[in-house]
Amino acid sequence: MRARKTAAIATIGCAAALGLAAPAAAADAAPTISAPASRNGFGPITIAGTAPAGKTVELYESAYKFNDFYRSPNYTGGGYVTTTASASGRYELSRDLDSGFRFYVVVDGVASNRISVAMGIVPTMTMSASNGTVDVSVTADPSQPGLPVHIQQSTGSGWTNVAGGVTVGDAAIFSTTLSGQGTGTKSYRAVIDADSINNLLAGHTETVSINVGSGSGSGGGSTPTTPTTPTTPTTPTKPSTPAAAAPKAGDVQFTKIVYNSPGADNGSNTSLNAEYVRMTNRTNKTINLKGWTIRDAAGHVYTIATDQKISAGRTAYVHTGKGTNGRPDSGHRYWNRTGYIWNNSGDTAYLRSPAGKSIDSCKWTSNKNQTYC
Structure with a gap:
């Protein structure tokens, strides 16, 4: 805060940094924005809307948790994410999501409505078995530690929790061992609970069937859905934490x-x-x-x-x-x-x-x- 200038200048600068200005002369000049309500796992979404023809559209974003907007950085070309409205007054933008996010756009200092986009958690489970003991490993997409995981076994009429814990480490892994699983083929799935703070939706894997005497299996995530209400989870076996890669510019x-x-x-x-x-x-x-x-x-x-x-x-x-x-x-x-x-x-x-x-x-x-x- 050295060499401070007048409060009036600071106020004007703050408004400009936030992409805010006096209302447009006509209500129909205000841009609009829309996007899918959610997407499953890390990846891009298409953001679209209307704006005055030929005008530059600037994207603003915030992680859902913080609701603290900033201009969306362009990670590939540098600068910020912008586009130009077509002659018919339409625009489209693509943006990668790694959690729940909030967005709005600004055109000539006029801000659009604000929207939020949720992310569905996509778990993947791998299993191996020997002599009635089943080793289980579950990873979450997005890779977020602290997500509650439940391993469930099919009972024919529903699902019963047999183990549980949370994802840990940078790779967001949960591992556990199921003992006393008997003999023959049994069916399991992994469920990861929703995280409302980060606007993450619950998800579960496909059903994985395995011969618990000796076998292996794996299954990816299905469309996120509300899981069966879990019972109190058992304490998981904590996996070793993988070595962290050296940070690079822009991380x-x-x-x-x-x-x-x-x-x-x-x-x-x-x-x-x-x-x-x-x-x-x-x-x-x-x-x-x-x-x-x-x-x-x-x-x-x-x-x-x-x-x-x-x-x-x-x-x-x-x-x-x-x-x-x-x-x-x-x-x-x-x-x-x-x-x-x-x-x-x-x-x-x-x-x-x-x-x-x-x-x-x-x-x-x-x-x-x-x-x-």
């Missing part, structure tokens, strides 16, 4: 930096903490930011000294002032400075891995209060 990105906190420039801790950077995990795996650094152009450095895990598509914040890491939730950390870090009139934020590898940077050259990088 985590700055998606919002408030470099000029609102209100009086009085240096209070409240004002300092209103200045912050937001980082988003752009992969489909959980990333631990322990040992990563954030620095400005003047060389001030903040090191993330303890575990700071970001799940796929999720965000973490570093506030300038003093506070307790993990409050108000696990996504917030504090630089513990007594003065502002970011220069209003122009600065650059740098994000580096523990090995010093450049992961992302965000530069601004004018005072608009905040930037979405």
